[in-house]
Amino acid sequence: MLKLTSLKEFISKNREDFPFLIEDLQNLLENIVSASKALQADISKAGLLNHVLGAQGKQNIQGEAQQKLDLIADNLFKNAFEQGGFVCGIASEENDDFVAFESQAAKNANYVVLFDPLDGSSNIDVNVPIGTIFSIYRRITNVGAKAELKDMLQPGSKQVVAGYVLFGSSTLLVFTTGNGVHGFTLDTARGEFYLSHPHLKMPQNGRLYSVNEGNRNDFNPQLRTYLAYCQSDQNQTGKPYSGRYIGSLVADFHRNLLKGGIYIYPAVSSAPKGRLRLLYECNPLAFIAEQAGGLATDGNQQILDIEPTELHQRAALYIGSKEMVEKAMGLN
Numbered sequence: 001m002l003k004l005t006s007l008k009e010f011i012s013k014n015r016e017d018f019p020f021l022i023e024d025l026q027n028l029l030e031n032i033v034s035a036s037k038a039l040q041a042d043i044s045k046a047g048l049l050n051h052v053l054g055a056q057g058k059q060n061i062q063g064e065a066q067q068k069l070d071l072i073a074d075n076l077f078k079n080a081f082e083q084g085g086f087v088c089g090i091a092s093e094e095n096d097d098f099v100a101f102e103s104q105a106a107k108n109a110n111y112v113v114l115f116d117p118l119d120g121s122s123n124i125d126v127n128v129p130i131g132t133i134f135s136i137y138r139r140i141t142n143v144g145a146k147a148e149l150k151d152m153l154q155p156g157s158k159q160v161v162a163g164y165v166l167f168g169s170s171t172l173l174v175f176t177t178g179n180g181v182h183g184f185t186l187d188t189a190r191g192e193f194y195l196s197h198p199h200l201k202m203p204q205n206g207r208l209y210s211v212n213e214g215n216r217n218d219f220n221p222q223l224r225t226y227l228a229y230c231q232s233d234q235n236q237t238g239k240p241y242s243g244r245y246i247g248s249l250v251a252d253f254h255r256n257l258l259k260g261g262i263y264i265y266p267a268v269s270s271a272p273k274g275r276l277r278l279l280y281e282c283n284p285l286a287f288i289a290e291q292a293g294g295l296a297t298d299g300n301q302q303i304l305d306i307e308p309t310e311l312h313q314r315a316a317l318y319i320g321s322k323e324m325v326e327k328a329m330g331l332n
């Protein structure tokens with residue numbers, strides 16, 4: 001049988017690739033792995049368990065209906081980070097405000113984590129792939145104190161780890177520490193993630209575009225021109241690209257990462273600043289895209305350069321294969 005490399009083995013073999021203490025990375029990823037495994041078990045039984053499937057009956061601060069699994073996922077990750085002792089605070093889509101952990105171990109910890117516990121959760125009932133997206137920063141405030149808002153409001157260029165767990169036909173952990181992108185698949189029987197996608201590189205060009213075309217009447221002229229190009233035989237393939245839109249950012253992004261493509265969520269009248277959240281959706285995926293040779297912009301500037309001013313700040317997002325994003329920006 002093929003010798004598989006577990007996540008732990010991979011990290012210790014490549015310790016020089018990590019810009020911080022190897023033990024810290026191992027522990028942070030261990031927290032993510034344990035929450036992901038528990039979440040995967042819940043997701044796989046969603047249709048069978050009343051307390052798991054369906055809406056919670058409440059809205060988050062952004063006015064979106066929370067699913068029961070959103071809150072289950074949020075608690076699993078929050079608890080894993082709090083108990084892990086390496087994180088001083090977190091922010092997530094499901095919490096109005098950031099959470100500064102109270103224990104002395106947490107106050108002595110060096111990192112904050114921002115995450116979308118379950119992206120695409122409005123798709124749970126129809127069995128479409130969904131995922132957790134996370135972003136890890138070193139704190140700005142002094143070790144020994146409680147985490148503050150400024151620890152959370154850092155530009156994406158300061159991320160030390162970013163990744164996602166995609167719950168699809170298999171469960172995949174993809175992450176970067178700034179030295180390339182690697183993917184690990186969960187072997188559910190052994191309860192371990194093994195290296196399955198080493199050194200992921202996003203094709204420089206592609207023929208998949210992902211956008212909610214229901215919003216077409218709201219698109220700006222430049223985007224309309226780009227979509228016309230995608231749908232014409234004037235592009236580099238000589239035939240129209242294929243439209244692919246799942247409505248789970250993490251799943252749409254992952255497909256485009258592997259096959260080449262562009263994902264676009266522009267500002268529209270229902271979401272004048274864009275729909276996606278800068279800190280825990282756009283930034284982590286932008287870091288991964290750039291590390292894989294792709295590009296991410298909000299239409300004006302690189303996503304990773306945006307200075308955040310709010311926890312749940314929205315941004316427009318054009319992300320994917322470098323040449324496609326440049327073309328959409330009118331740069332080539």
Ligand code: AFP
Nearest residue numbers: 118119120121122123212247248249
């Ligand atoms: P949910 O997590 O609330 O399902 O939102 C998912 C999401 O933010 C992103 O994953 C999708 O790409 C986008 O919304 C889909 O939104 P539209 O339905 O507006 O296209």
